[in-house]
Amino acid sequence: MTSSPLSLSVLDLVPIPSGSDATAALRESLRLAQHAEDLGYHRYWVAEHHNMGAVASSVPLAVLAAASQVTRRIRLGSGGVMLPNHAPLAVAEGYRLLSALAPDRVDLGLGRAPGTDGRTARALRGAAGPMEEPFERQLAELIAFGTGQFPAGHPFAGTVAAPAGDGLFPPLWLLSSSGYGARVAAQIGAGLAFAWHINPDTAQAAAAAQAYRAAFQPSPAFPKPQVIVAASVICAPTTAEAEELALSAGLMFLRLTRGEVASFPSVQEARDYPYTPQERAVAEAARARAIVGDAREVATRLHRLADQTGADELMLTAMTHDPAARRRSYTLVMEAMRAGAVAAD
Numbered sequence: 402m403t404s405s406p407l408s409l410s411v412l413d414l415v416p417i418p419s420g421s422d423a424t425a426a427l428r429e430s431l432r433l434a435q436h437a438e439d440l441g442y443h444r445y446w447v448a449e450h451h452n453m454g455a456v457a458s459s460v461p462l463a464v465l466a467a468a469s470q471v472t473r474r475i476r477l478g479s480g481g482v483m484l485p486n487h488a489p490l491a492v493a494e495g496y497r498l499l500s501a502l503a504p505d506r507v508d509l510g511l512g513r514a515p516g517t518d519g520r521t522a523r524a525l526r527g528a529a530g531p532m533e534e535p536f537e538r539q540l541a542e543l544i545a546f547g548t549g550q551f552p553a554g555h556p557f558a559g560t561v562a563a564p565a566g567d568g569l570f571p572p573l574w575l576l577s578s579s580g581y582g583a584r585v586a587a588q589i590g591a592g593l594a595f596a597w598h599i600n601p602d603t604a605q606a607a608a609a610a611q612a613y614r615a616a617f618q619p620s621p622a623f624p625k626p627q628v629i630v631a632a633s634v635i636c637a638p639t640t641a642e643a644e645e646l647a648l649s650a651g652l653m654f655l656r657l658t659r660g661e662v663a664s665f666p667s668v669q670e671a672r673d674y675p676y677t678p679q680e681r682a683v684a685e686a687a688r689a690r691a692i693v694g695d696a697r698e699v700a701t702r703l704h705r706l707a708d709q710t711g712a713d714e715l716m717l718t719a720m721t722h723d724p725a726a727r728r729r730s731y732t733l734v735m736e737a738m739r740a741g742a743v744a745a746d
Contacts, residue, residue: 407704408715409715409734410445410476410629417456419665420664431467433724433728438473438474444508446479446480446481447464448481449461449479451486462482475506476507478510478574481510482496482509484511485513489546490546493546497563497564498564504568505568509570509571510594511574512582544589547562574629577595578600583609589620590620591620593626601690606630628714629712630712631717632691632692632703633691634734635693635719637733638695640695645668646721648672648684649671651684653665653666658683665720697737704738
């Protein structure tokens with residue numbers, strides 16, 4: 402078990418529970434950001450998803466800007482900006498502006514997936530927008546806009562990403578669910594965030610982290626490599642209750658696979674749903690990607706995950722219908738992880 406304190410962070414998808422709405426969901430997410438800060442979580446990141454009725458995280462920058470005004474210490478970031486959906490200049494300006502709102506506590510996580518289905522991705526990019534824009538070219542443009550350092554002869558040289566000023570371009574993190582993001586992060590001296598909650602292949606996560614560390618090129622923002630591993634976690638006072646809470650996410654995932662746009666279901670909705678054997682298998686597969694249990698069980702599995710992957714930090718996403726149960730999950734995990742670190746010392 403990990404003997405040194407392990408940094409913990411929050412990944413929020415801003416779930417919209419059935420019977421509620423986006424306004425209430427956003428209010429609860431701001432409350433979660435404050436709660437996470439009070440508990441000692443290191444970061445509060447917001448994911449980017451589109452064409453999903455169950456979440457209100459279509460524009461992470463808007464959520465983070467609001468969170469910057471109700472928090473003081475916790476780092477705020479995107480988990481992540483799906484770069485193919487956006488013009489690099491717009492991303493550079495948005496996150497420079499966020500850095501002005503929350504100086505020295507902004508992260509810019511980047512992914513190359515669309516965060517949605519193909520039709521919606523095309524709509525995001527516009528009818529004439531390129532569908533196969535090379536990610537690494539977009540990334541190079543983003544860095545040039547963010548830092549103001551363009552290669553000689555670049556067509557955008559002289560274009561200033563506003564607001565101007567030193568120290569406003571945040572540290573970059575590359576999201577990865579395979580080895581590609583690890584390779585790019587090592588090349589540019591960025592942090593690596595492995596999406597174990599999407600691809601719970603611990604051996605692949607460990608291999609990506611090892612390859613990243615071996616090839617890492619230091620940068621001003623990252624003099625040494627840093628690895629975050631993201632995990633879905635539902636923690637409750639008893640394992641039985643945690644398993645009950647996890648039923649909602651299984652039904653949500655099933656609906657996603659069928660292209661349904663619906664709010665995040667309650668436990669009762671998930672209990673009452675008339676699953677076919679094939680549908681139950683899909684829901685149970687979603688459940689298998691999460692760490693679910695009481696505080697001791699969850700802490701044990703999280704320590705094991707950190708040990709097996711070599712993570713410097715774990716980023717936890719908790720999806721429950723009840724916002725109070727979500728906050729409680731983060732509380733129980735932090736308390737148990739701290740107790741485990743003290744016991745190990």
